[in-house]
Amino acid sequence: MVTLLNVDDVRHVLELVKDPEIPVLSVADLGIIRRIEYAGDRLQVVITPTYSGCPATEVIETDIATMLKLHGITDFDVVTEISPAWTTDWITADGRRKLEEYGIAPPERKSKGALLGFETVTCPQCKSTDTRVVSQFGSTACKAQYKCNDCLEPFDYFKCV
């Protein structure tokens, strides 16, 4: 007789799964876990992709499956749902703090206004708001390249979507 982990325990297990591109963030921090639920004895983890073409999405699915198996869960599905579309507003407060400590400026909330352009981005190093965009596209789809006009450090900015 196998004891099923309850949903809260599963949530803790998933906090061990990190984003392969930004390893300080867990999938929970990123806000890509939509639901954790049981259909009878079968666990369902419903996740959302970030960007349509993000190569990390499939790695994350595999990593979630591996982590569940490591914790003795064998009867599960990892399901992807795209609607409603993921937004950077779902990154948790904890996630935002970790991003900044890692040297990536977290998205300026709210996504609605930012998508239209003109956000003020704070330098994660010296906290100056006198920064400029170098390129709207960075090392991954979710990041832009910025430079601080005060401390002169270049840095990544996690774009609002």
Add this chain to the structure above:
Amino acid sequence: MTNQEMLFEYLLRLGDNSLILGQRLAEWCGHAPILEEDLALTNIGLDLIGQSRMLLSYAGEVEGKGRDEDRLAFHRDTQAWRNLLLLEQPNGDFAKTMARQFFFDVFQYLQYEALSSSKDERVAGIAAKSLKEITYHRRHSSDWVIRLGDGTEESHEKMQTALNELWGFVPEMFDMDAVDEAMVADGIGVDVASLRPAWDAQVNAVLAEATLKRPDVSWSVRGSRDGKHSEHLGYILAEMQFLQHAYPDAKW
């Protein structure tokens, strides 16, 4: 055609647009004029390929003949492709790539904005998700058209030449055929012809800021909805499909 066949056809058009342009942009990898643009073009390409995966997967399910996204991407010959002729045109110089991208970004934004309220929930979901990405694509290409147009004499001339060379591919984007009409009637698709005034307004505004002239060319070509393509598509497919043809169903 049955409704199901028409939806399949419609999804192919959307998915093929994204895939072929994504493939074209991938050709810039390692070749862009500056590192930032190498990253930008390939990131945009990746977004487009991601969109096409969702659309072609859905197309395969609608068709119901067991073809998945890979089957549709790697095992169709030129005449079975439905991407707009504009998108298969060679990259040319950086200005030409930007002109192609700008024309399509403005179009795709309007198209996907409308598709976001499609009665087909799957289409609406894909469109709403992609629209966020397209917002950044459009900003990027508009910025470059302005920068090159309002830049040096040489960059201005190259940008204007690029616009002129591709202008004849613009009308095809706004064509409506029986499939488009049926999809509009079902509340699934978009009346692309009705998007032309908004497209013109956005394009004119950017061209004005860029000190560029709206091209005045008398020719236009069309045919992609019937599988009639320029010679360039065959070369794209030869490269893109090589591995799956040489090693069918290869996995890694």
